[in-house]
Amino acid sequence: MSSPTEGASETHDREAGSKRGAENLVLLSLAAATLAAVAFGVLVIVLPDTQLLGLALGGSLALLGVAAVVAGQKIVPQEIAIEERTDFGERQPASEVVEMVRDAERGVSRRRLLVGAAGASGAALGAAALVPAVALGPKVGETIAQTPWSRGRRVVDSQDRPITADDVQVGAMLSGFPEGATRREFGASIVIVKVPPGELEISARMRADAPEGVLAFSKICPHAGCAVAIYRHPLYEPTTERPALVCPCHYSTFDVRRGGTLEFGPAGRDLPQLPLELNAARELVATGDFVGQIGPSYLGVRK
Amino acid sequence: MIRNLVDYVDERLGVSPGARKLLRYIFPDHWSFLLGEIALYAFIVLVGTGVFMSLYYVPSDAEAVYRGAYEPLRGLTMTESYLSTVNLSLEVPAGLLMRQTHHWAANLMIIAIVLHLLRILLTGAFRKPREINYLVGVTLLALTVLEGFVGYSMPDDLFSGIGLVISYGVALSIPVFGADLAFLIWGAEYPGSSDFFPRLYIVHVLIVPAAIAGLIGMHMAMIMRQHHAQFPSKLATERNVVGYPMWPGYALKAGGLMFLTAAVLFLLGGLVQINPIWQWGPYEPYLASNGAQPDWYLGWLLGSLRLMPALEIQLGDLTLVPNAFWGGLVFPTITFMLMYAWPWIDRRWFGDRDKHDLLDSPRDNPRRTAIVISYFSWVLIIFIAGSIDRLYLSSTVPYEAQVWFLRIAVIVLPFVVYFATKRLCEELSAREPRPLRGWTGKVVRRTPAGGFETVELDEGVPAVDGANGRNGGPVVKEEAGAGEGARGS
Numbered sequence: 196m197s198s199p200t201e202g203a204s205e206t207h208d209r210e211a212g213s214k215r216g217a218e219n220l221v222l223l224s225l226a227a228a229t230l231a232a233v234a235f236g237v238l239v240i241v242l243p244d245t246q247l248l249g250l251a252l253g254g255s256l257a258l259l260g261v262a263a264v265v266a267g268q269k270i271v272p273q274e275i276a277i278e279e280r281t282d283f284g285e286r287q288p289a290s291e292v293v294e295m296v297r298d299a300e301r302g303v304s305r306r307r308l309l310v311g312a313a314g315a316s317g318a319a320l321g322a323a324a325l326v327p328a329v330a331l332g333p334k335v336g337e338t339i340a341q342t343p344w345s346r347g348r349r350v351v352d353s354q355d356r357p358i359t360a361d362d363v364q365v366g367a368m369l370s371g372f373p374e375g376a377t378r379r380e381f382g383a384s385i386v387i388v389k390v391p392p393g394e395l396e397i398s399a400r401m402r403a404d405a406p407e408g409v410l411a412f413s414k415i416c417p418h419a420g421c422a423v424a425i426y427r428h429p430l431y432e433p434t435t436e437r438p439a440l441v442c443p444c445h446y447s448t449f450d451v452r453r454g455g456t457l458e459f460g461p462a463g464r465d466l467p468q469l470p471l472e473l474n475a476a477r478e479l480v481a482t483g484d485f486v487g488q489i490g491p492s493y494l495g496v497r498k
Numbered sequence: 499m500i501r502n503l504v505d506y507v508d509e510r511l512g513v514s515p516g517a518r519k520l521l522r523y524i525f526p527d528h529w530s531f532l533l534g535e536i537a538l539y540a541f542i543v544l545v546g547t548g549v550f551m552s553l554y555y556v557p558s559d560a561e562a563v564y565r566g567a568y569e570p571l572r573g574l575t576m577t578e579s580y581l582s583t584v585n586l587s588l589e590v591p592a593g594l595l596m597r598q599t600h601h602w603a604a605n606l607m608i609i610a611i612v613l614h615l616l617r618i619l620l621t622g623a624f625r626k627p628r629e630i631n632y633l634v635g636v637t638l639l640a641l642t643v644l645e646g647f648v649g650y651s652m653p654d655d656l657f658s659g660i661g662l663v664i665s666y667g668v669a670l671s672i673p674v675f676g677a678d679l680a681f682l683i684w685g686a687e688y689p690g691s692s693d694f695f696p697r698l699y700i701v702h703v704l705i706v707p708a709a710i711a712g713l714i715g716m717h718m719a720m721i722m723r724q725h726h727a728q729f730p731s732k733l734a735t736e737r738n739v740v741g742y743p744m745w746p747g748y749a750l751k752a753g754g755l756m757f758l759t760a761a762v763l764f765l766l767g768g769l770v771q772i773n774p775i776w777q778w779g780p781y782e783p784y785l786a787s788n789g790a791q792p793d794w795y796l797g798w799l800l801g802s803l804r805l806m807p808a809l810e811i812q813l814g815d816l817t818l819v820p821n822a823f824w825g826g827l828v829f830p831t832i833t834f835m836l837m838y839a840w841p842w843i844d845r846r847w848f849g850d851r852d853k854h855d856l857l858d859s860p861r862d863n864p865r866r867t868a869i870v871i872s873y874f875s876w877v878l879i880i881f882i883a884g885s886i887d888r889l890y891l892s893s894t895v896p897y898e899a900q901v902w903f904l905r906i907a908v909i910v911l912p913f914v915v916y917f918a919t920k921r922l923c924e925e926l927s928a929r930e931p932r933p934l935r936g937w938t939g940k941v942v943r944r945t946p947a948g949g950f951e952t953v954e955l956d957e958g959v960p961a962v963d964g965a966n967g968r969n970g971g972p973v974v975k976e977e978a979g980a981g982e983g984a985r986g987s
Contacts, residue, residue, distance in 0.1 A: 243591035245598070249768005252595070253761045260757030267750025276524050276743045277733060280725060280855060283627070331693075332682030339677060339687050370784060381688050384784030414784050419667030419803065419822045420688060421660055422786035443788045444664060445804045446887065446897060459898055461803060463810030463821040490688075491667035492810060492820030493677040 217269035224262035231255035340488055342373075342382025344469060349374040350385070350411070350479040357478040363389040363409050368426035368440070370414060371479070382489050384414035385469050386423055386440060387479070388451050397454040404470035404486070409479065411469040412455045413489040416442040418462035420491045423449070440466060463492050525748050526728035526741035530621075532755060533614035534635075538714060539759040540607035547600040547767075548703065554590055555652065556582035557699035559692050568776050576654075576780035579695050583653035584776050599767025604646045606763060608795045611639045619840065619870040621857040623727050625850070629841040631720040636837045638713050641706055643795050648702045650773065650793055652695070657773075659781025660790050663688060664803070668826030673819050689783055730856045739855070789887060801883030802829040805905055833877060864923035872916035879908045 235251035238244070300306055350358045350371040358371055369387040372378045392408040405411075416423050421444035429435035439458055440449045447460030455466030467485040474480050488496050508514045525531070558578035564571045566581075568588055576584075586593040615635065618624050624632040647665070651658045666688045669680035685691030725739045734740045742748040766772075778787075792800055803825035811819040836843075844866065845851060860867040882889075886900045945951050 239591050245592075245594045246768050248592050248595045249599075249764055249766075253763075253765030253768060255761075256757045256764060257761035260754045260761055263750045263754030263757060265754075267747045267752075267754060271746040271750060273747055274743060275740065276522070277738050277740050278522075278524050278725075279738050280736075329682065332678070332685055333691075335677040335681050339681075372784075379689060379783060381783055419826070420663040420670075420783075421667075422784050424786035425788055443786050443790060443887070444660060445800075446901075447808075457808055459901075461806045461808055461821050461825065463808055463817070491670045491822060492817050493670040493680075494674055494816055494818070495677070496817050496820070497812065497815045 214270055217265055221262045221266050221270065224258045224265070228255045228258035228262065231258060339490070339493075342484055342489060343376035343380055344373055344382065344481045344484050346481065346483050348376075348481040349474075350387070350471070350481065353378075357476075358387065359477045360407050360409055360473050360479065361477060363387055363479075365389045365391060366428045366438075371411065373481070381415055381420070382413070382485070384422065385411045386414045386426075387411045388426060388438070388440070390438070390452055394452055395454075396452050401454045401468060401486075404468060404482065406471055406473045409471060410451060410454070411471050411479070411481075412440065412449070412466040413469065413485055415490050416444065416447055416462060417464040417466065417489070417491060418442065418445055418447045418460070421445075423447075423466065464496070520722075521743070521745035523722060523744040524725065524739050524741045525744065525752075526726050526734070526739060528729060530617045531726065533610050533617060535752060535755060536759055537607050537610035537614060539756040540603045540610060540763065541710065541714065542756070543603040543760050543763050544600060544607065545707070547596045547603065548707075550596045551586060551593075551600060552703050554582060554586040554593065555579070555699070557652065557695040559654075559689070559695055571776060571779070574780065577695075579652060579654035580775070580780045583655070587774075587776060595764070595767050597767075598770075598772050599763050601650070601772045602766040602770075603763045604642075604649060605772075605793065605795070606759070608639075608642050608646060611635075611642060615639060615837075616870070616874065620860040620867055621727075621729075622844075622854060622863065622866065623857055624841045625844065625852075625854045626841075627724055627853050628720075628727065631717060631724070632841055633838060634713050634717050634720070636834065638710060638717065639837075640834060641710050641713070645702065645706045645710065646793060646795055648698055648706065652698055652702060653775045654695070654781050655775035656778040656781050656785055656787060657790055657792070658775075659689070659783070660786055661792050661796070663783065664822075664826075668803075668822045671820035671822035671826060673823065676820070676823075725855075727855050727857050729859070734856065736853075736855050789891070791885065791888070797884035798833075798877055798881040799826060799830060799884075801880040801885075801904075802826070804886070805880060805883045805901060805908065807905075829880070836873065859927075861923040861926040864920045864927070867923050868916045868920035871919040872912040875915040876908065876912040879904060879911055883908075 231251050232255040235248060235255060238247050238251055303309070351374045352358055352362075352369065352371060355374070357374070358369060363369055367388075371385045371387050372383050376383055378384060388410055390405075390408045390410060392402070392405075395402060395405065395408060397405075412423070414422050414424075421442050423440050423442045425441040425443055427436065427439045427441055427448070429438060437458075438451050440451060440455065441447070442460070442462070445461050447462035448458045449455045449462075449466040450458040455468055457465055464487070467487040467489050469485050470482040471479050472482050490496075504514065504517075556578040560578050561575050562578055562581050564574050564576055564581055564584065566572070566585055566589060568584065571584065583597075587597055588594065618632065618635065647661065651662050651665075666680055666684060669683060670676045672679055681687070683690075683694075683697070685693040685697075726741070728734045728739060728741065731740065779785075791797070803822060806821060806825040808821060809824065810817055810821050848866070858866070883901070883904045886897060886904065889895070889900060890897045
């Protein structure tokens with residue numbers, strides 16, 4: 196097995212032990228692995244049950260694994276080999292390579308200019324290759340600031356029914372959408388809560404946007420864009436915390452009595468409010484776009 | 499038959515010298531050397547199951563109505579991405595087995611790489627001459643985490659959408675160019691144009707896996723070139739490599755490990771449910787679920803986003819640094835930069851520029867072990883912060899109090915861990931001999947004169963004399979120094 200020319204490597208055959216038993220075990224495992232593999236094939240066609248398929252395929256692989264390990268450990272000759280390491284630095288002196296590279300410079304008078312010119316054209320070509328990649332995306336422009344909300348848009352629920360002021364209960368949270376607009380749009384969804392007007396701690400202007408204490412906010416968290424889907428409403432004030440809208444991703448917490456100002460968590464901005472009024476049928480109607488921009492922060496988000 | 503085959507190939511390509519070297523390649527034997535192999539085998543399972551799934555998955559945000567077998571979803575409008583993944587899971591024979599095995603394999607690959615990295619850091623295997631390969635390994639970790647994230651974003655179920663919107667928020671938060679970059683990737687404001695899912699798909703099935711496969715090839719080529727590092731023993735020195743040759747025993751055992759890894763993954767995929775997307779429902783930007791958690795390997799990023807206080811840097815009405823930038827990009831950048839720079843930091847810190855083919859036992863280099871464990875504890879605390887909403891439910895400690903506790907812990911605890919680990923290592927290495935495995939049995943060696951001698955090795959005798967470990971520096975380092983000195987002169 197070990198060749199006599201292999202000077203650096205010395206080997207020794209260990210006692211292989213009783214190979215007969217090991218061979219039998221390997222044969223048995225291989226036979227069972229074959230059966231399990233066939234069973235997998237049959238099951239896919241006849242009864243594709245995930246558990247049975249997993250057992251058959253996993254079992255077949257496990258038996259193959261056992262066979263291979265036992266064969267490697269008990270059947271084939273065992274040896275430990277020792278080999279000298281090669282020292283790369285010594286064997287191939289790096290200076291020779293450097294000389295070979297430098298050979299190219301012989302007789303070249305304007306080496307730096309040539310290398311510089313080659314570098315510049317390479318950089319220009321690389322930049323040119325990047326331009327199509329930049330063209331993949333549209334300009335940010337104004338689209339990021341636009342939402343489907345405008346003066347006179349009614350607020351509807353997920354079934355397209357208009358939401359009235361009486362649908363909104365203190366202590367509960369509703370989701371709303373602009374009537375007739377796509378809901379997948381980032382700026383579409385709002386959360387609606389009701390706070391008894393006497394408990395509101397907001398400016399007169401914001402109060403005017405919250406008829407009968409009904410407040411609407413963007414449902415998109417100004418931190419990283421998740422839906423603000425939790426409404427924490429206290430049962431035992433003042434021992435429990437104040438009512439707040441909470442984002443379940445990073446737990447930015449917005450105080451509803453203070454008009455969605457950040458109370459805790461990582462968001463850098465408050466929750467933008469959507470100004471509302473009630474029409475003759477007491478339905479919620481937007482009186483304009485959000486006060487402030489919705490969605491996660493970027494360079495121009497406060498403009 | 500083997501002779502004919504080898505002759506045929508060899509006459510045309512002249513491969514037998516290379517093949518002979520490959521068959522005689524020596525593997526030093528230690529269980530911790532198998533972690534990287536397990537990551538490789540998980541990758542093979544990922545490719546196999548992934549090819550299967552790519553035949554069924556439709557990367558599209560086009561809307562369709564579900565009319566399949568799963569009653570609760572019937573009649574719902576959803577994207578083709580979600581619809582095709584639900585159908586793959588519930589109607590394609592063996593589809594769910596493949597999808598679940600794929601998901602389990604991704605988890606296994608990443609945990610195996612992380613543990614492999616820990617082994618490399620603790621034993622000093624990143625030192626000269628292996629720095630380049632270490633950089634390749636760290637890059638593989640980064641790419642695998644990215645690949646995992648893109649992978650579970652593709653089904654467009656509720657949780658994958660929540661993950662994607664956070665990544666959109668983090669992209670937006672890049673100072674100055676964030677919005678442009680996010681629009682470049684998504685093709686429009688979130689949830690993006692119809693180009694977005696095809697882009698995710700090609701990134702997940704071609705670009706990143708090709709990069710991973712290429713880097714794995716480089717990783718293994720460099721290992722073959724340099725040979726494995728090894729723990730010191732009576733036979734193993736800085737100048738040699740001692741272990742099992744590839745052929746026949748080691749190849750069979752390694753192949754067996756591959757089959758066993760695949761077996762565990764397929765058994766998990768068949769018997770243990772993971773990410774049942776039909777239960778989560780389709781994603782809409784206005785939907786979120788309490789207690790949504792990403793796959794564990796993104797927990798550290800979730801935690802860093804949660805722990806960061808509400809800080810945004812503004813100049814006039816310009817938002818120069820949005821909040822998500824700190825937790826979503828600054829923290830992982832620092833984490834990976836520290837990992838990338840570690841061989842050079844270590845080199846300066848210990849003033850050790852020598853070549854090392856012998857590994858340190860973690861206890862014999864208390865300062866390095868302490869800094870590595872301290873670094874991992876820092877990442878781990880932030881990882882824990884990713885699950886404090888779950889901890890809140892199972893404890894009575896308020897969420898806010900946990901956040902404040904962890905904000906302080908993330909600064910204080912790494913120092914505590916550093917000193918505790920250092921002390922522990924010093925005590926361990928002073929008290930007992932290192933538990934290194936010695937070779938047992940008889941070994942025949944060639945003498946310089948050309949004859950043979952038999953060396954007896956006693957069972958259970960520690961490979962390195964413990965007494966030497968007590969006098970400050972480990973034996974290993976002294977030997978290394980002597981070797982290097984002799985060679986340098």
